[in-house]
Amino acid sequence: MEPVLVAEDVHRSYGDTTALDGLSLSVAAGEVFALIGPNGAGKTTLVRALTGTTTPDSGRVSALGSAPDDVDRNRIALLPQAFSPPERLTGRELLDYYAGLYDDPRPVDEVLAEVGMAGDADSWYETLSGGQQRRICVGTALVNDPDVLFLDEPTTGIDPAGRRDLWALIADLAAGGTTVFLTTHDMAEAEELGDRVGLLAAGRLVEVGSPGALVADHGGESRLVVETDAGADAMAGRDYRVSESGRGLTIHGIDPEGIGGAVAALEDAGIEYESLTWSQPSLEDVYLELAGDRAEDALGGGR
Ligand SMILES: Nc1ncnc2c1ncn2[C@@H]1O[C@H](COP(=O)(O)OP(=O)(O)OP(=O)(O)O)[C@@H](O)[C@H]1O
Structure with a gap:
């Protein structure tokens, strides 16, 4: 059976900037794949290629066995890194809007509860804190109960307790068969959630493996x-x-x-x-060892 997500020798440049430089990977059904790498490594470009919002210059990408822009939108969801919904909508109105895009959406109240926003569901988006806004944004990616869920830095700005709640939610989704493709600068997040972790640097996958194997091989x-x-x-x-x-x-x-x-x-x-x-060595040690100075810059800059 074809893996749920496939990239084969994908190249994508923007002018003189090479974002993806011959990247290949595959993600199996029900797997959580966590992509880590320095700022500018190409993570968002890969997410965009796999979701059909950018077209590779060469190479092949597929999602659920189809070209990404042919996939039934009921089956796939994306939480983009930068997401700016209209500010004068409440969280509930925003989720209602998203629910209206799909054939068989989940009850919006259920999704609001899942992302910890049931109590503030009727506040305007603009009055929510950054972390609360991010939770609502995560909710928009859950209303269609997708088979494949892309999360581009899902927990940025969310407090530690909320982050752990979201981790539990993502783990539950994966346990229920959802394939999750996640990008993150949070090494604890990648280690906690990733069945496999891929380290991307300068548009190439430097290493891929389970967190435990990566730490054993490269963590020191x-x-x-x-x-x-x-x-x-x-x-x-x-x-x-x-x-x-x-x-x-x-x-x-x-x-x-x-x-x-x-x-x-x-x-x-x-x-x-x-x-x-x-x-003990951790995934952060692996990251610093394999991604070198560029990774240190990214970790330092992200804190
Ligand atoms: N639309 C665009 N136009 C021009 N250059 C772009 C565009 N999108 C991405 N790039 C460039 O491609 C490279 C990869 O960017 P990308 O956003 O994929 O990196 P990233 O790994 O997601 O970074 P970050 O961790 O900072 O989110 C960067 O050098 C970036 O400047």
Whole structure:
């Protein structure tokens, strides 16, 4: 069976700017595919190509077995990155409008409740906070109960509790068989939701895999971060790899069972510290490792 989403050797340029540079991927039915990558990597361009709002210069794209602009609109939904509905509509009116575009829409009240907006459904869009507006926008992508859902940075501006609610909602949709294609700068979001994560840089997929596999292959080692004024030379002659970092020292390659020994070594060396933080590698480490300086710029700029 053909995957739900397919891109084969897709190229797309805007003038001299190459947005997609020979990109290939496929997404299976019911999968959550999370696309990450620096600003300008080509993520939105790929979403646009897969939803038929831009046409590749070359290569092939398909969605649900058809050219993207031939797909029945009842079966597909897109939450764009930038979405500016009329401000003098209420959330309910906006969702009612969207519901009217489809043959068999879901009850609007149900969708409003799902995105946590039942209580503010009758406020004008312009009076809602940025995060509330984003929730309403997410709701517009749910009214047709799509088979394929594109979410371009869905949780930008949404508070941490709301973000977790939306994650649970997206996970539920996927568990019910919806295929989700998500772009995000939030590594925790990609790690939490993605069955597979694809890292896009300069229009090319640098790596694709499950979050766990990507972290195992590229995330580096567990480490102990020591908040201290001491320099790395204070640990000289001991059997630890130590580097200086912003907060003090980082001791590399420390597994959980090695924490006690490392702490004993710090104390034996007479190092005074404010705090100790042990951390495992995460998708953010993978991102920084694989996307390099461009990724660091993007993460720094996005915070
Ligand atoms: N309509 C357009 N006209 C000209 N250039 C464009 C257009 N759309 C995208 N680009 C360029 O194509 C490249 C890829 O842009 P795209 O929006 O796909 O990146 P992105 O990965 O979604 O970025 P971000 O994380 O900032 O949203 C960028 O260099 C961008 O400036």
